[in-house]
Amino acid sequence: MAKKIAVLAGDGIGPEIVAEAVKVLSFLNTDMALGLSFETALVGGAAYDAFGTPLPQQTLNLCKNAEAVLLGAVGGPKWEALPHAVRPERGLLSIRSELNLFSNLRPAILYPQLVGASTLKPEVVSGLDIMIVRELTGGIYFGQPRGIRLLENGEQQGFNTLVYNESEIRRIAHSAFKTAQKRHKKLCSVDKANVLEVTELWRQVVTEVGKDYPDVQLSHMYVDNAAMQLVRAPKQFDVIVTTNMFGDILSDIAAMLTGSIGMLPSASLDANGKGMYEPIHGSAPDIAGQGIANPLATILSVAMLLRYTLNQPEAAERIEQAVNTALDAGARTPDIYSDGTTQVSTSGMGDAVLNALKG
Ligand code: NAD
Ligand code: IPM
Numbered sequence: 204m205a206k207k208i209a210v211l212a213g214d215g216i217g218p219e220i221v222a223e224a225v226k227v228l229s230f231l232n233t234d235m236a237l238g239l240s241f242e243t244a245l246v247g248g249a250a251y252d253a254f255g256t257p258l259p260q261q262t263l264n265l266c267k268n269a270e271a272v273l274l275g276a277v278g279g280p281k282w283e284a285l286p287h288a289v290r291p292e293r294g295l296l297s298i299r300s301e302l303n304l305f306s307n308l309r310p311a312i313l314y315p316q317l318v319g320a321s322t323l324k325p326e327v328v329s330g331l332d333i334m335i336v337r338e339l340t341g342g343i344y345f346g347q348p349r350g351i352r353l354l355e356n357g358e359q360q361g362f363n364t365l366v367y368n369e370s371e372i373r374r375i376a377h378s379a380f381k382t383a384q385k386r387h388k389k390l391c392s393v394d395k396a397n398v399l400e401v402t403e404l405w406r407q408v409v410t411e412v413g414k415d416y417p418d419v420q421l422s423h424m425y426v427d428n429a430a431m432q433l434v435r436a437p438k439q440f441d442v443i444v445t446t447n448m449f450g451d452i453l454s455d456i457a458a459m460l461t462g463s464i465g466m467l468p469s470a471s472l473d474a475n476g477k478g479m480y481e482p483i484h485g486s487a488p489d490i491a492g493q494g495i496a497n498p499l500a501t502i503l504s505v506a507m508l509l510r511y512t513l514n515q516p517e518a519a520e521r522i523e524q525a526v527n528t529a530l531d532a533g534a535r536t537p538d539i540y541s542d543g544t545t546q547v548s549t550s551g552m553g554d555a556v557l558n559a560l561k562g
């Protein structure tokens with residue numbers, strides 16, 4: 204039986220970048236007889252417009268039944284005034300939560316060809332290869348109670364709850380230590396334990412879990428310092444593990460070290476390796492429809508899909524190598540363009556990767 208890949212393009216640049224990623228995966232599917240089939244569904248604003256909900260039941264069912272999910276991005280100004288419960292972003296968050304995708308791997312790798320595209324000095328970023336492990340189904344994103352209420356004095360109060368159970372911390376810690384074991388065996392846990400009790404518990408549990416991984420060197424850092432260190436000397440890090448919201452923010456910082464937010468892929472995994480794969484960036488409403496978005500983060504997310512869910516490391520490496528070759532050939536979307544290279548469109552970049560794959 205064919206292995207089903209759920210393809211959720213979403214909003215804004217989502218359909219543009221996903222088309223390129225599917226192009227690449229379809230080629231490998233034939234070339235390497237991977238036995239994949241593709242099924243598309245609506246999510247986010249597109250789903251809200253069609254069905255009045257950002258996550259229709261049939262989309263969720265497809266995600267649950269599929270081998271893996273490939274997602275573009277959701278959201279945009281058109282849906283910003285909607286109540287939170289039906290906003291596009293809630294569709295994405297519900298998939299993460301319903302599928303138990305608690306472990307979010309966000310690798311920030313600087314391709315040597317893009318050293319000049321980074322806003323940081325070459326000596327600060329060249330050779331950069333770090334992995335952010337972001338807890339994805341807990342913390343302030345999902346904590347109860349939440350909402351906006353009217354106080355007795357007539358003013359409104361907004362509130363969210365930052366909460367982590369020991370078991371939630373333990374499982375993401377295991378995931379991070381295992382990730383570090385396969386890399387340079389250094390793990391930095393990022394928290395705000397000097398102020399927030401919940402991350403005091405985080406630090407305590409991560410330290411305990413660390414006893415099972417004596418080969419991994421564990422350190423702790425406060426999140427404000429970590430943000431500064433990521434820009435000052437990012438190569439001091441190997442693997443970073445952190446909470447849902449800190450991970451969201453730190454991974455956008457890390458993205459810029461790689462030249463563009465259009466370069467950072469991600470894998471969101473459950474305990475069994477099932478996963479959703481998406482670029483870390485959003486729907487980029489400011490450039491949607493222009494055919495200039497960088498599809499590489501989504502294409503590299505397909506490589507992660509092949510590696511982590513389909514157990515096809517060779518196919519994953521072929522994609523990563525093809526991205527390298529396309530960059531060597533000088534193909535650049537505007538976000539990574541520099542003198543001496545060639546500006547290409549979104550589909551032009553997809554073609555450059557495809558041509559490299561075809562050899
Ligand atoms: P964004 O990541 O969409 O865009 C930030 C900036 O980066 C923009 O200038 C954009 O043009 C640029 N950019 C992003 N991706 C790019 C790419 N592939 N190539 C070239 N440039 C790229 O963040 P935002 O503007 O804060 O959010 C826009 C919408 O996206 C919001 O509705 C937000 O909620 C949503 N969002 C969704 C996801 C997701 O689906 N995973 C992630 C982040 C934001
Ligand atoms: C991301 C995005 C999402 C998040 C939003 C769109 C819900 O910013 O994937 O990084 O905050 O997790």
Ligand code: MN
Pocket residue numbers: 451452455483
């Ligand atoms: Mn984000």
